[in-house]
Amino acid sequence: MAQLSSTLLYIAFILYLIGTFFFGGAIRDKRKERTGKNRWSQLGITTAIIGFLSQLGYFITRWIAAGHAPVSNLFEFTTFFGMMLVAAFIIIYFIYKISILGLFALPVALLVIAYASMFPREITPLIPALQSDWLQIHVTTAATGEAILAVSFVAGLIYLIRVVDQSKPSKRTFWLEVVMFCLITTLGFVLVSTSFGLADYEAKFTWIDKNKQQAEVVYDMPALVGPHEGKLTKESAGRFEPLVYMPAIINAKKLNTVIWSLIGGIVLYVLFRLVLRKRIAAALQPLVKNVNLDLTDEISYRAVAIGFPVFTLGALIFAMIWAQIAWTRFWGWDPKEVWALITWLFYAAFLHLRLSKGWHGEKSAWLAVIGFAIIMFNLVAVNLVIAGLHSYAGT
Amino acid sequence: MIECECGHKNPIGTELCESCGKPFHEETEQKLLDMRYEGVARRSKTYQTTIIDKIWNFFSSVKVGIWIIVLTLIASAIGTILPQEMYIPPNVYPAQYYKEQYGVVGYIFYTLGFHNLYGSWWYMLLLASMGLSLIIASLDRVVPLYRALKKQSVTRHTSFLKRQRIFGISRVPNPHETIKQVEQKLKEKHYQIRKENGNILAEKGRFSRWGPYVNHLGLVIVLIGAMLRFFPGMYVDEVLWIRDGETEAIPGTDRKYYLKSERFILETYDQDDKKFQEIIKKVGNGIPKNYQTDAILYENKNVGIAGAEPKLVKLKQQSIKVNHPLKFDGFALYQTSYKLNEFHKMYFKLEEKETGKTFGEIEVDLLNPKSTYNLGNGYKVEILEYFPDFEFGDKGPTTKSKIPNNPAFVFKMYTPKTKDGEISFVAIRQNLEPFGENKFKMTFTKLDVRNVTALTVRKDRTLGVIAFGGLIFMIGLVQGMYWNHRRIWVQIVGNEIWMAAHTNKNWYGLKKEIDYVIKDTDLTKPQDQKEHKGEVA
Numbered sequence A: 001m002a003q004l005s006s007t008l009l010y011i012a013f014i015l016y017l018i019g020t021f022f023f024g025g026a027i028r029d030k031r032k033e034r035t036g037k038n039r040w041s042q043l044g045i046t047t048a049i050i051g052f053l054s055q056l057g058y059f060i061t062r063w064i065a066a067g068h069a070p071v072s073n074l075f076e077f078t079t080f081f082g083m084m085l086v087a088a089f090i091i092i093y094f095i096y097k098i099s100i101l102g103l104f105a106l107p108v109a110l111l112v113i114a115y116a117s118m119f120p121r122e123i124t125p126l127i128p129a130l131q132s133d134w135l136q137i138h139v140t141t142a143a144t145g146e147a148i149l150a151v152s153f154v155a156g157l158i159y160l161i162r163v164v165d166q167s168k169p170s171k172r173t174f175w176l177e178v179v180m181f182c183l184i185t186t187l188g189f190v191l192v193s194t195s196f197g198l199a200d201y202e203a204k205f206t207w208i209d210k211n212k213q214q215a216e217v218v219y220d221m222p223a224l225v226g227p228h229e230g231k232l233t234k235e236s237a238g239r240f241e242p243l244v245y246m247p248a249i250i251n252a253k254k255l256n257t258v259i260w261s262l263i264g265g266i267v268l269y270v271l272f273r274l275v276l277r278k279r280i281a282a283a284l285q286p287l288v289k290n291v292n293l294d295l296t297d298e299i300s301y302r303a304v305a306i307g308f309p310v311f312t313l314g315a316l317i318f319a320m321i322w323a324q325i326a327w328t329r330f331w332g333w334d335p336k337e338v339w340a341l342i343t344w345l346f347y348a349a350f351l352h353l354r355l356s357k358g359w360h361g362e363k364s365a366w367l368a369v370i371g372f373a374i375i376m377f378n379l380v381a382v383n384l385v386i387a388g389l390h391s392y393a394g395t
Numbered sequence B: 001m002i003e004c005e006c007g008h009k010n011p012i013g014t015e016l017c018e019s020c021g022k023p024f025h026e027e028t029e030q031k032l033l034d035m036r037y038e039g040v041a042r043r044s045k046t047y048q049t050t051i052i053d054k055i056w057n058f059f060s061s062v063k064v065g066i067w068i069i070v071l072t073l074i075a076s077a078i079g080t081i082l083p084q085e086m087y088i089p090p091n092v093y094p095a096q097y098y099k100e101q102y103g104v105v106g107y108i109f110y111t112l113g114f115h116n117l118y119g120s121w122w123y124m125l126l127l128a129s130m131g132l133s134l135i136i137a138s139l140d141r142v143v144p145l146y147r148a149l150k151k152q153s154v155t156r157h158t159s160f161l162k163r164q165r166i167f168g169i170s171r172v173p174n175p176h177e178t179i180k181q182v183e184q185k186l187k188e189k190h191y192q193i194r195k196e197n198g199n200i201l202a203e204k205g206r207f208s209r210w211g212p213y214v215n216h217l218g219l220v221i222v223l224i225g226a227m228l229r230f231f232p233g234m235y236v237d238e239v240l241w242i243r244d245g246e247t248e249a250i251p252g253t254d255r256k257y258y259l260k261s262e263r264f265i266l267e268t269y270d271q272d273d274k275k276f277q278e279i280i281k282k283v284g285n286g287i288p289k290n291y292q293t294d295a296i297l298y299e300n301k302n303v304g305i306a307g308a309e310p311k312l313v314k315l316k317q318q319s320i321k322v323n324h325p326l327k328f329d330g331f332a333l334y335q336t337s338y339k340l341n342e343f344h345k346m347y348f349k350l351e352e353k354e355t356g357k358t359f360g361e362i363e364v365d366l367l368n369p370k371s372t373y374n375l376g377n378g379y380k381v382e383i384l385e386y387f388p389d390f391e392f393g394d395k396g397p398t399t400k401s402k403i404p405n406n407p408a409f410v411f412k413m414y415t416p417k418t419k420d421g422e423i424s425f426v427a428i429r430q431n432l433e434p435f436g437e438n439k440f441k442m443t444f445t446k447l448d449v450r451n452v453t454a455l456t457v458r459k460d461r462t463l464g465v466i467a468f469g470g471l472i473f474m475i476g477l478v479q480g481m482y483w484n485h486r487r488i489w490v491q492i493v494g495n496e497i498w499m500a501a502h503t504n505k506n507w508y509g510l511k512k513e514i515d516y517v518i519k520d521t522d523l524t525k526p527q528d529q530k531e532h533k534g535e536v537a
Helices: A002-032 A039-066 A074-096 A099-116 A133-163 A171-198 A252-276 A280-288 A293-326 A335-357 A361-384 B051-060 B062-078 B094-111 B114-119 B121-151 B158-162 B175-188 B206-228 B277-283 B463-481 B507-518 B529-534
Strands: A203-208 A214-219 B166-171 B192-196 B199-204 B235-243 B247-249 B257-268 B288-300 B312-321 B326-328 B331-352 B358-365 B372-376 B379-387 B390-393 B396-399 B408-414 B422-427 B430-432 B440-460 B486-493 B496-503
Touching: A002 A039, A002 A074, A002 A099, A039 A074, A039 A099, A074 A099, A074 A133, A074 A293, A074 A361, A099 A133, A099 A171, A099 A280, A133 A171, A133 A280, A133 A293, A133 A361, A171 A252, A171 A280, A171 A361, A214 A252, A252 A280, A293 A335, A293 A361, A293 B463, A293 B507, A335 A361, A335 B062, B051 B062, B051 B121, B062 B114, B062 B121, B094 B114, B114 B121, B121 B206, B158 B486, B158 B496, B166 B507, B175 B192, B175 B199, B175 B486, B175 B496, B175 B507, B206 B463, B235 B247, B235 B257, B235 B331, B257 B331, B257 B440, B288 B326, B288 B331, B288 B440, B312 B326, B312 B331, B331 B379, B358 B372, B358 B379, B379 B396, B408 B440, B422 B440, B486 B507, B496 B507
Parallel strands: none
Antiparallel strands: A203 A214, B166 B496, B192 B199, B199 B486, B235 B440, B247 B257, B257 B288, B288 B312, B326 B331, B331 B358, B331 B440, B372 B379, B379 B408, B390 B396, B408 B422, B422 B430, B486 B496
16 A cells, blocks of 8 residues: 555656646647647646646555554655645636646646655654644645645746846846745755665764764765764765764754755756856746736735635644644744744735735735745754754654 | 715715715826725824824834734744743753853843743734734724725716726617616626616625724734733643652642542554554654553542541543543643653562571552561561662762652661661662671562653633634634625716726636626626736737
8 A cells, every 4th residue: 555655646746747848838839829728738737637636646545554644744744735736736727727837836846746755755653742633634734725825936936037127137137046046956955865865875973962972873965064073983984074074063964965955956057057048037938928917916816815814724723723732732932833923924914015015016926935935944944953843854 | 074076975084985986186197096995084094193193003004014023023033043941951051051052142042032032021012012003903994994885875986987997988779778787697696786877886795805804803812812821810831740559639720639640651653563664663663652641530529628638539530641631620631741660669678698588578668668667576677768869979878859769778677686786778789788797688679660640730711712813813814815895887977888896806806707797798898907007018
């Protein structure tokens, strides 16, 4: 069952990839004949739906195999988030019938799922705190809310690529490139992790932790930065020697991964720039030149309007109910709780700026991008860096 | 009062006539009307002199509200850079801890008081001003808005119609017939129709306009609920440690309730569990599966009677587990911590060293040792001194705490052969004879251990208020976000039909509905004047 589950996820991944190309075809096609439906986008959406069903199959079979909802660790949560992103895209597609959304939403979902797969994928048993029906209720609702909000990011990104003037460098072109670079760095992380994973790279260090105790750590990438007073163990003799060693309070292994991802991201980005001979966003601009800006803006806003209540329900209200049951208090200023509050406050500000201050169009699109950055920060950094009660990510 | 040409009397400060919508301030530059809050007269825009006006105006501003939100957001984020005081280990000095663990950053964090950020006066002030802003900004808008939407008439001033975002003029052969068709179509789309002199006002989803005010009310209730915690009797947060088999008064209940722990159980996932084999192989055994206290709850019938022994009556028997608290009388007991294998009883035999013969066994309850153990036939053991948590300090042997982590004893053994008694010092793996060679010794035979459970005792009478506020908030949010307030005006002006439409959001949906409504009629499609104007070649 577990094997079947992995296979279904793999199939879904491939289908999303194929779907992206179909949507790409749909855009090219539209330049010639501007009629609403075309065969390419029909193929694209069909592929996306089959992919979604396959991923749903992964979810169900994994649930059966584990005996609990597969949303209990970083891998499971993040893949579920990717799945809901595709679901939200499919729904929005049927409301607005815009192929360009698929060309951007599916790659983002692909990145999310690929990123998820870099974390331990074993089926983990539930610790007592997680043994509750609120696990699936809270986590799935929160992830769904975040996924709908992510659609707002996708629409905002399309808006910005279309509207930012690429003829001369400016603050806007710079920040848009930063967004592109972040997406590419995620790809960099996936590629670097996969490569070293395939090569079975392993280097074991002994080091001295902040309580002055000797500890062991296993790197799965060559150690550019080593742990505090780290020494390669005998079995790892001959492995790459770190260039510098970190003080004890810094988690050198994670920092090392971040550095490698950045290197991967920079190499990819530079390669892209060399091949394209212009900014990434400028290279993407022709794809979106037929986009209806008002409609894109409306999709971005609509996604927030739909996603915000779902997010509130899942990430705050259900979270508080469960926290009262499992942790004895509905609110405890745990970092993850605080970041859910921050996300909520941010989208509240977004809605007020839009409704009362008239921040439409480009301003609103930038806000959608920042909102997504906050969600990603909560998913990535708060789990991996700011450890709290929620940090089920472990290593 | 401003009287409009339609005869309606509007409050001072009104931008658009509440009844016919005629704009009072003609601004030629702006083509489209600002339809926000229907152009009503808001207190904040009308009265701006006294100090009360100024405070009112400050907090009624959405701009100020947004600043409060953003400041709260930034402050909250700062608090997560390092752990808050409540998450650092107990029994350490925060000042020292932050500096030692996080260096300069930690020192600054602590000095600025960020280690207790969410309880700081200025964070409270931010939340309080958010509450004030929610109340004032809502009142400033909801009352006049309600008035305007109630007073609106069907027939609108032409300059009102012309300056709506969606507007169109059609020349039709038979206006009355066309209006009839349109009315039918609007009804199919569930619009409420009001008619006047052959003109139509079709409206739906007006209740969604109250969504923001309902959700703001919900938030205010939540904030009030959070404030209630500071009133005495609303909130109890205690910890109760109970050893297996013991009964303790539950703190916070004034000795009205007692709890017995029959046993504490810790279970881990089985290595042979097929499902989880892979991960157990990787991280090792010992992934916890269950923390459980088998408990019995008693009520003390003698509560309040001075000096009386508690008279316990069993109320409830339950296994308290994580996610399954024991609830009673507004209290809840949660499984939060434990200690395994605390020393309970130690057993020693009195032994003659030379022959190895033993003369009975003593059982020492480590929390409550007796001073003398009589073994009969002239054999007797006294405990001269007892150190539950033994340590050899500067001034000789002492005890670190009252918890028997490392028990040590000074025994005095009396036998028919040694009538004056012999003294020996016994600790774990130690047996000293400070006053010369003894004939007898205390031989350790066995140790009884038991588990200790820690339960959090919680009473929170603010929960109901907060849950109610949360519910109201969700209702308001859904009401405001998932429905739209749409209005379509269809009017006969001369021999033309004028059509205008407004929605508070989702213009795409409104346009699709209009397409449906004018289909198969003689009406031409109204234009989105915003899109038209903004379109680039």
